[in-house]
Amino acid sequence: MVTSKPQPDSNSKVLVLGAGNFGSCLASHLGDSQHDVFMWAREPDLIKHFNLHHRNPIYLVDHDFPQNIAAVGPEQPDKEFIDKMDVLLFAIPTQFLRANLEQIRPKLDINNLPLLIFVNKGIEIGTHALTLEIIADTCGPDIAKAATFISGPSFAKEIVERQPTSVSVASFTESEAVKAANLFHQPHFRCYTGGDPIGIELSGALKNVYAIASGMSDGLGFLNNTRAMIITRGLAEMTCIGTAYGASPLTFLGLSGVGDLFLTCSSSNSRNYTVGYRLGKGESLETIMKTLGSVAEGVSTTKAVKKVVDDLGVSAPIASSVYDVLYNGKDTKLAVRQLMELPPSRELELPPTAGGPARQLLRKLGLENTDLNTIMHPHL
Numbered sequence: 001m002v003t004s005k006p007q008p009d010s011n012s013k014v015l016v017l018g019a020g021n022f023g024s025c026l027a028s029h030l031g032d033s034q035h036d037v038f039m040w041a042r043e044p045d046l047i048k049h050f051n052l053h054h055r056n057p058i059y060l061v062d063h064d065f066p067q068n069i070a071a072v073g074p075e076q077p078d079k080e081f082i083d084k085m086d087v088l089l090f091a092i093p094t095q096f097l098r099a100n101l102e103q104i105r106p107k108l109d110i111n112n113l114p115l116l117i118f119v120n121k122g123i124e125i126g127t128h129a130l131t132l133e134i135i136a137d138t139c140g141p142d143i144a145k146a147a148t149f150i151s152g153p154s155f156a157k158e159i160v161e162r163q164p165t166s167v168s169v170a171s172f173t174e175s176e177a178v179k180a181a182n183l184f185h186q187p188h189f190r191c192y193t194g195g196d197p198i199g200i201e202l203s204g205a206l207k208n209v210y211a212i213a214s215g216m217s218d219g220l221g222f223l224n225n226t227r228a229m230i231i232t233r234g235l236a237e238m239t240c241i242g243t244a245y246g247a248s249p250l251t252f253l254g255l256s257g258v259g260d261l262f263l264t265c266s267s268s269n270s271r272n273y274t275v276g277y278r279l280g281k282g283e284s285l286e287t288i289m290k291t292l293g294s295v296a297e298g299v300s301t302t303k304a305v306k307k308v309v310d311d312l313g314v315s316a317p318i319a320s321s322v323y324d325v326l327y328n329g330k331d332t333k334l335a336v337r338q339l340m341e342l343p344p345s346r347e348l349e350l351p352p353t354a355g356g357p358a359r360q361l362l363r364k365l366g367l368e369n370t371d372l373n374t375i376m377h378p379h380l
């Protein structure tokens, strides 16, 4: 059992781990609400520049940050510092999260646990673990149950411009999701809570794979019909994968599902779309990754998704084609042609909802009796 700190009030102490596009964007958002924000960065020059000029020299370079944000690091913060925090917000790419959590765990007081929020959108390669499982492995099931996940259509650049934005906020501990929603909620930033963190996480990770597919199609010169097909068939694939995994199919119709899928499949502001677009234009993955300058979670997640899909025995032809282009050197035009030559099939056939991986994860968390369908939709 953990005991969590109370609802962060108007003057809370927040530590944002990660000073990339999204970490700095959320630091700015919370700084605007008068919280004392600390932003942990690994780059010494970034820290120095940020504290002098209130600008991030690498990410969101044109944005003026509120004065009440201090950059800290690059050593991991010590226990005394973490003890003082009301909120720890992890904006670290998925593939690096485990190592960082291993360092943080000994510094967490489970009798006075800060609100723990995770915003990364990916699946770990090698283990095929969702972030929930990475937290359970490194910090134990009780801390994983208290963790909250934020996902949805939310480009960092647009949040700092205060463009109206909405996200999904989910946790197995509803009171923690409500605390996180209250912390972030602003007139230009709406938060909707839900209780299917597995579905929220899966949808946020999967949409990146289809954003690569959509970018690839645009890069090849295909037009609107084709993009709409990829978005819609992508949603069908995501929902089938999620259902077989054990998440609620309805979660995929929410902000973290179709909302973020639509956003990232239709905008060149998306790094994942951009990877696909450049592949479609004929660049090699190696060149793209060397020059992108920012993380595209979908590239590693595609590898993990391929294994998840194969293990589940679900048909996911678009995700499998993206995998073949990224990892088997398949020509992008050939991938599209082969997808179009598949025989006709039923438009949507959801697999049984018994859901192996989610069941195993729920068991690991001591939540074996939880029904993700009913916690997301209490009246079902």
Ligand SMILES: NC(=O)C1=CN([C@@H]2O[C@H](COP(=O)(O)OP(=O)(O)OC[C@H]3O[C@@H](n4cnc5c(N)ncnc54)[C@H](O)[C@@H]3O)[C@@H](O)[C@H]2O)C=CC1
Pocket (backbone or CB within 6 Å): 018, 019, 020, 021, 022, 023, 042, 043, 059, 091, 092, 093, 094, 096, 100, 119, 120, 121, 122, 154, 155, 156, 157, 293, 294, 295, 297
């Ligand atoms: N940028 C956006 O609009 C959004 C991003 N996200 C998610 O947030 C997460 C972070 O993305 P961005 O900030 O955009 O990425 P970014 O590429 O802008 O920044 C990456 C950050 O990760 C840090 N990093 C690199 N290696 C690390 C390591 N070994 N340990 C700890 N930190 C390390 C870098 O120093 C940098 O601060 C991703 O999972 C992304 O999918 C979610 C919603 C929106």
Ligand SMILES: O=C(CO)COP(=O)(O)O
Pocket (backbone or CB within 6 Å): 121, 152, 153, 154, 155, 156, 208, 211, 260, 263, 264, 269, 270, 271, 272, 273, 295, 296, 297
């Ligand atoms: O997830 C995102 C916006 O919701 C950001 O997408 P990219 O990582 O593809 O840029």
